[in-house]
Amino acid sequence: MDGQKLLYIETFGCQMNVSDSEKIATLLQECDYHPTSDVSRANLIILNTCSVRAKAEQKVYHYLDRFKRAKREKQQLLLAVGGCVAQQEGERLLERVPWLDLVFGTHNLHLLPEMVRAAERGERRAEVRFIDNDIRLDLFPRGDEGRGISRFVTVMQGCDNFCSYCIVPYVRGREISRRSTEVIAEIRSAVATGTKEVTLLGQNVNSYGLKSQDEVSYPQLLREISAIDGLERIRFTTSHPKDISPELIACFAELPKVCGHIHLPAQAGSDRVLARMNRGYTRAQYLEKVAALKAARSDILITGDMIVGFPGETEDDFCETLSLMEEVRYADLFSFAYSVRPGTSAAALADDISRIEKQERLSRLQALQRTLTLECNRRFVGTVLRVLVEGPSKRGDQLFGRTDGNRGVNFTADRSIIGSMVDVRIVRAFQNSLLGELS
Ligand code: SF4
Structure with missing residues (x-):
C-alpha cells in the first residue's frame, strides 16, 4: 500500500514480551504503522528486549550497532528499544547510542504512539517511569480477525517475590492485577474473532487479585473465563509453587476447559538452595x-x-x-x-x-x-488425543496442533480444518513432537 509505514519488531525473551509486541503492533496502527517481517523495508524498528539472561545489555548494544548504517542510509528510519533492558538502562541507552530515537520501559507501552509522533518530528525520548495503576494493562491487540486461534491475554504483571537471582521485580515492578471485567471483555472479543484458546499471562498468575479487595480470586477468574461460550481451552503461566492454592488445584478437576498442563x-531440588534462592517453599511442599x-x-x-x-x-x-x-x-x-x-x-x-x-x-x-x-x-502412542489445529507444520506438508497437555502433534489433513478441534491417533513419538493421523 502506498504511503504505508512499516514496523519491524524483534522480540527477545518470554511470552510476556511476545504479548507486549502484539500490543505494540496494535497501538502503532493509530500512527499508520503496519507490521513487516522484512527489516530492510521498515520505517520503524523496535527491539523488545529481555534482561533475564546474562549479557543482555551487550546483546542489545550489539544489535543497535548493526542498525547504525541503516539509519545513515535511510533518513526517516526510526529506532526504538523497549522491554526489560530499556527499563534498566533508560536514558543511558540514548546517551550511549546517538542514532537511537526512543527508549520505553515495561510500564510505558501506552505512551508509544505519542513518542513515535514526537520522534517523527525529530525528538529523542526515554520513558521508563513505573506506573502504579492497572490502566496500562488494558491495552490489548484488537481487530486482527482470523489470526489468533490461540492468544495470550495479560492478567497481571510484575512480581513481589524477589527470588534472589531474578531481575524481574526490578524491571517489571510490583505485582498489579488487571481488572477481571477487562480480562473477560478481551477474551470475549477475541473469541468473537475466532480465538479458541487463551493463555493467561503474568509473572505469577496465582497471586492474581490478592492485593485488591474488590477483585475476584484467580480460581474465580478461571471459572468466569470458563463460562465464555465458544472458548475451548484455557492455559496460564507462570505459576509460583508457593501460591498455588487448593481452590486453584480444584479448577483442574472441575473445569474441563482448563488444560491438563501446568x-x-x-x-x-535441595532445600538449602531453595532457601538461598528465596523461593518460599521446601522440596516437600513442592x-x-x-x-x-x-x-x-x-x-x-x-x-x-x-x-x-x-x-x-x-x-x-x-x-x-x-x-x-x-x-x-x-x-x-x-x-x-x-x-x-x-x-x-x-x-x-x-x-x-x-x-x-x-x-x-x-x-x-x-x-x-x-x-x-x-x-x-x-x-501417547496408540491413544487418541484432542488437538487444536494451529496451522501448517514447520515442514509445511502437514498440519500442526497441540494437545490439551501442550504436546505438539504433526499430522496430514486438509488445511480447511485449521482452527478446529479434531481427534488425532498418535502413531509415533519423537523427542520434541508427536506424529499422528486423523482419527
Ligand atoms: S517469582 Fe518468578 S518473576 Fe518473581 S522474582 Fe521469582 S523468578 Fe522472578
Whole structure:
C-alpha cells in the first residue's frame, strides 16, 4: 500500500514480551504503522528486549550497532528499544547510542504512539517511569480477525517475590492485577474473532487479585473465563509453587476447559538452595502440590524451570535436583546455568561454581530430561488425543496442533480444518513432537 509505514519488531525473551509486541503492533496502527517481517523495508524498528539472561545489555548494544548504517542510509528510519533492558538502562541507552530515537520501559507501552509522533518530528525520548495503576494493562491487540486461534491475554504483571537471582521485580515492578471485567471483555472479543484458546499471562498468575479487595480470586477468574461460550481451552503461566492454592488445584478437576498442563518452576531440588534462592517453599511442599495436582487431574503434564550452579550448590544439592525431576517426571524443562544479574540479592553471593562444573551439571540434567520427555511422549502412542489445529507444520506438508497437555502433534489433513478441534491417533513419538493421523 502506498504511503504505508512499516514496523519491524524483534522480540527477545518470554511470552510476556511476545504479548507486549502484539500490543505494540496494535497501538502503532493509530500512527499508520503496519507490521513487516522484512527489516530492510521498515520505517520503524523496535527491539523488545529481555534482561533475564546474562549479557543482555551487550546483546542489545550489539544489535543497535548493526542498525547504525541503516539509519545513515535511510533518513526517516526510526529506532526504538523497549522491554526489560530499556527499563534498566533508560536514558543511558540514548546517551550511549546517538542514532537511537526512543527508549520505553515495561510500564510505558501506552505512551508509544505519542513518542513515535514526537520522534517523527525529530525528538529523542526515554520513558521508563513505573506506573502504579492497572490502566496500562488494558491495552490489548484488537481487530486482527482470523489470526489468533490461540492468544495470550495479560492478567497481571510484575512480581513481589524477589527470588534472589531474578531481575524481574526490578524491571517489571510490583505485582498489579488487571481488572477481571477487562480480562473477560478481551477474551470475549477475541473469541468473537475466532480465538479458541487463551493463555493467561503474568509473572505469577496465582497471586492474581490478592492485593485488591474488590477483585475476584484467580480460581474465580478461571471459572468466569470458563463460562465464555465458544472458548475451548484455557492455559496460564507462570505459576509460583508457593501460591498455588487448593481452590486453584480444584479448577483442574472441575473445569474441563482448563488444560491438563501446568508450568510449575521448581528451580532447584535441595532445600538449602531453595532457601538461598528465596523461593518460599521446601522440596516437600513442592512435591505436595505436585501430588495434589496429579490427584485432581491424573493426566496432568508438568513442566518447569531449573537453575544449576547457583552459588554454594554442592554435588549433593545438584543430585537432589535430579531426584526431584525423577519424582515429578517433568514433560519438559527449561534449564539454565546460573549467571549473576547485577542488582539482585544473589549478586552479593560468591559465584563459586566454575563455568565447566555448571556446564557439566547442565549436561547431566538435560540428558535426564531428554529421557523423561521421550518417556512422556511415548505414553501417547496408540491413544487418541484432542488437538487444536494451529496451522501448517514447520515442514509445511502437514498440519500442526497441540494437545490439551501442550504436546505438539504433526499430522496430514486438509488445511480447511485449521482452527478446529479434531481427534488425532498418535502413531509415533519423537523427542520434541508427536506424529499422528486423523482419527
Ligand atoms: S517469582 Fe521469582 S523468578 Fe518468578 S518473576 Fe518473581 S522474582 Fe522472578
